[in-house]
Amino acid sequence: MTTSYDYIILGAGCAGLSLAYFLSKQSQQQFRCLLIDKDLKQMNDRTWSFWQKGTSEFETIVENKYSHIRFLSSSVEKSLDIAPYQYKMIRSKAFYQFIWDTLKKDKRFEILFDQVLGVQENENECIVRLESREVHTSMAFSSIHFKDIHYGKHQNVLQHFKGWIIETEEPFFDPSCATFMDFKIKQLKDVRFMYVLPSNENSALVELAVFSNEIWSNDDYDEVLKNYIQQSLKIDRFKILEDEFGIIPMTTYPFEKHNSNRIKYIGTAGGWVKASSGYAFTRILSKAKLLAEALDNRRNVDEVLTAKNKFRFFDQVFLNAILSGKTNGEEVFSGLFKGLPPQLIFKFLDEKTNLIENIRLFTGPPTWAFSKAFFEEILVR
Numbered sequence: 001m002t003t004s005y006d007y008i009i010l011g012a013g014c015a016g017l018s019l020a021y022f023l024s025k026q027s028q029q030q031f032r033c034l035l036i037d038k039d040l041k042q043m044n045d046r047t048w049s050f051w052q053k054g055t056s057e058f059e060t061i062v063e064n065k066y067s068h069i070r071f072l073s074s075s076v077e078k079s080l081d082i083a084p085y086q087y088k089m090i091r092s093k094a095f096y097q098f099i100w101d102t103l104k105k106d107k108r109f110e111i112l113f114d115q116v117l118g119v120q121e122n123e124n125e126c127i128v129r130l131e132s133r134e135v136h137t138s139m140a141f142s143s144i145h146f147k148d149i150h151y152g153k154h155q156n157v158l159q160h161f162k163g164w165i166i167e168t169e170e171p172f173f174d175p176s177c178a179t180f181m182d183f184k185i186k187q188l189k190d191v192r193f194m195y196v197l198p199s200n201e202n203s204a205l206v207e208l209a210v211f212s213n214e215i216w217s218n219d220d221y222d223e224v225l226k227n228y229i230q231q232s233l234k235i236d237r238f239k240i241l242e243d244e245f246g247i248i249p250m251t252t253y254p255f256e257k258h259n260s261n262r263i264k265y266i267g268t269a270g271g272w273v274k275a276s277s278g279y280a281f282t283r284i285l286s287k288a289k290l291l292a293e294a295l296d297n298r299r300n301v302d303e304v305l306t307a308k309n310k311f312r313f314f315d316q317v318f319l320n321a322i323l324s325g326k327t328n329g330e331e332v333f334s335g336l337f338k339g340l341p342p343q344l345i346f347k348f349l350d351e352k353t354n355l356i357e358n359i360r361l362f363t364g365p366p367t368w369a370f371s372k373a374f375f376e377e378i379l380v381r
Ligand SMILES: Cc1cc2nc3c(=O)[nH]c(=O)nc-3n(C[C@H](O)[C@H](O)[C@H](O)COP(=O)(O)OP(=O)(O)OC[C@H]3O[C@@H](n4cnc5c(N)ncnc54)[C@H](O)[C@@H]3O)c2cc1C
Pocket: 010, 011, 012, 013, 014, 015, 016, 036, 037, 038, 039, 041, 045, 046, 047, 048, 049, 050, 114, 115, 116, 117, 143, 144, 145, 161, 244, 245, 246, 247, 248, 266, 267, 268, 269, 273, 278, 279, 280, 281, 282, 284
């Protein structure tokens, strides 16, 4: 049995599978790569929504796409045409299956279902300790999230989600429009909103997202979901087909500092989640693609993994503003959606805006508290 590989990918979730997929598609080189995950990943454990202009190689597994999004809060109610973008939804089961199907045909990859207990490196190699055995590699890419992080001066808050895929007897949903954010639920000290992603007229994912370090009990999430469906959406009779739950960190903590010569962190563990929004899917795909290109061209992968990101400053402003209590998430997002085109907001969240656009975003429509946090952040630098 082989125990030595050129690359080992720890965690075959979104980031691990994306890296393997782009390596398989892009590289003509000979290598041996082992992917390890503790779970079989044969079910839907999350649903990814994202905006995109045009299409990508994953278009065939897009479950639905929306030409419009809805934003709702106590001060703003808008249905917005987002052309040339479309808002899209991919269910994780389809994504995992799509990539497994590609990798099964590629003899350079092996897949192992086992629990990773630890990773160590020495001058010559990296040793991965599994429940069943040890495996060796020149370079490990780990998407296994750290448990104990000391965030220090870096702001951090958890985003927790609970969602139900529901089915109604009568046609109810508009499949061309996703509810991007609905703040019209009881607001407390944390940031909380609902989103709704219809698959068709009779079925949708209805999900609650909360930014707070306090994880709720299952019953508490379920209560909010039930009330929202019955009271806000006014659906009396519905069936819950599936549910999903998850937690991700929203932080400007520089995860890349944990990278060593032979162990590199990717995905959530590598800090690829956008700190101010929690969106990660398209960032993971584009980073994984760049990483695969660097490996294929035998370039230093640190060029990709430690590239400077000036947008972290804006994430810090956002997190400072909402965590310090100077403003709240509803106010900030309402400010943005009240005065700015959604296309500009998407461009900003994609970290593609220029200086003039950034000034417009931070000094225009957002609340005074948000602009103040922006200038305070500049002053403490
Ligand atoms: C419920 C939910 C909804 C989300 N929705 C969106 C969205 O709509 N849009 C968006 O852009 N982002 C979204 N995200 C954020 C982000 O896209 C996902 O969290 C994404 O899956 C992160 O990918 P990852 O590879 O870093 O982590 P994961 O996909 O969680 O992969 C990590 C893998 O490591 C494995 N693993 C962990 N520990 C071990 C171990 N000891 N041994 C072996 N294997 C191990 C796990 O089984 C898992 O497969 C969402 C996240 C959640 C949780």
